[in-house]
Amino acid sequence: MVNAAVYYFSGTGNSFSVAKNIADRINAELISIAAIVHSEKVNISAEVVGIVFPDYHSGLPNIVKRFISKVDTFYEKYIFGVCTYGGKGPGLTIRYLEQLIEAEGGKLVAGFTVRMPYNYIIPSISLKKFAICITLKDVSVEKQNKMFSDWNKKLETITSFVTHRKKGVYETSAEILLKSIDFIKLKELLGKYLWLKMAGYAGHTALSFSESRQLMDHGFHSNENCIGCGTCEKICPVDNIEMIKKSPAWQHTCEQCFACLQWCPGSAIQFGKNTENNKRYHHPNVKSSDLMI
Numbered sequence: 001m002v003n004a005a006v007y008y009f010s011g012t013g014n015s016f017s018v019a020k021n022i023a024d025r026i027n028a029e030l031i032s033i034a035a036i037v038h039s040e041k042v043n044i045s046a047e048v049v050g051i052v053f054p055d056y057h058s059g060l061p062n063i064v065k066r067f068i069s070k071v072d073t074f075y076e077k078y079i080f081g082v083c084t085y086g087g088k089g090p091g092l093t094i095r096y097l098e099q100l101i102e103a104e105g106g107k108l109v110a111g112f113t114v115r116m117p118y119n120y121i122i123p124s125i126s127l128k129k130f131a132i133c134i135t136l137k138d139v140s141v142e143k144q145n146k147m148f149s150d151w152n153k154k155l156e157t158i159t160s161f162v163t164h165r166k167k168g169v170y171e172t173s174a175e176i177l178l179k180s181i182d183f184i185k186l187k188e189l190l191g192k193y194l195w196l197k198m199a200g201y202a203g204h205t206a207l208s209f210s211e212s213r214q215l216m217d218h219g220f221h222s223n224e225n226c227i228g229c230g231t232c233e234k235i236c237p238v239d240n241i242e243m244i245k246k247s248p249a250w251q252h253t254c255e256q257c258f259a260c261l262q263w264c265p266g267s268a269i270q271f272g273k274n275t276e277n278n279k280r281y282h283h284p285n286v287k288s289s290d291l292m293i
Contacts, residue, residue, distance in 0.1 A: 004028035005046035009053045011257025013283030014116035019052035025159040033067045034237035035293040042070045052082045058091025074106020081111040086118030089173025109167040136278035217254035225268035232260035
């Protein structure tokens with residue numbers, strides 16, 4: 001396939017791996033969204049355009065939204081999306097992508113979802129502490145390998161679909177429930193408060209639920225295992241980390257991709273008070289250098 005490009009955003013390598021696999025199969029250029037999103041305008045010359053990214057709270061990462069808003073034109077392009085997710089389902093993420101692209105004058109012809117190992121925090125109730133604690137989910141190697149195997153099968157489906165320029169697949173889950181939640185604005189009324197509180201943010205913000213995620217970096221800190229190597233600073237896709245006296249300092253423009261925590265070679269970066277003994281995860285076939293821009 002000629003004149004194709006696959007744009008991706010990835011923190012721990014799941015979406016990067018998916019994007020690279022697709023780009024290799026359809027002979028497309030592989031382009032990091034983080035590397036170009038600071039441009040005033042993004043010019044896309046390719047006729048076939050793939051956008052690969054992770055699901056965040058049944059929605060799009062803010063960096064992907066910014067990227068879409070900066071594209072000069074989506075008109076008359078064959079655009080497909082692929083969303084990776086670690087929870088029970090991708091929710092309405094593909095539909096939100098469809099709406100954003102339509103608002104920019106384009107048409108999302110298809111949207112696929114791929115389950116990958118969970119790489120984010122999960123809240124759990126501690127009966128001993130009478131509080132909600134934050135931990136990292138441990139996905140066994142066996143379950144990871146099953147997901148990777150399933151992906152290899154779905155890769156064939158997606159690339160065949162794109163190669164033949166088919167249209168009309170939009171993969172979602174729990175549509176009725178999530179549309180109801182959107183209708184009553186539950187995420188804005190309750191979700192923002194709960195997630196910011198769990199992150200230790202004590203202030204008030206007028207930012208929307210999705211935009212307020214950038215303030216959740218108040219939950220990050222480094223412990224005595226930090227050697228000041230700067231891996232976290234280099235791998236942050238939005239330059240949200242500055243090394244000050246050989247220690248990371250978060251600048252509150254966070255995407256919540258958790259690249260800093262998951263890629264730290266000494267597991268020195270923590271989120272909240274309960275992640276020190278939790279296993280870290282990044283895609284086993286991806287190197288940190290693959291994601292550094």
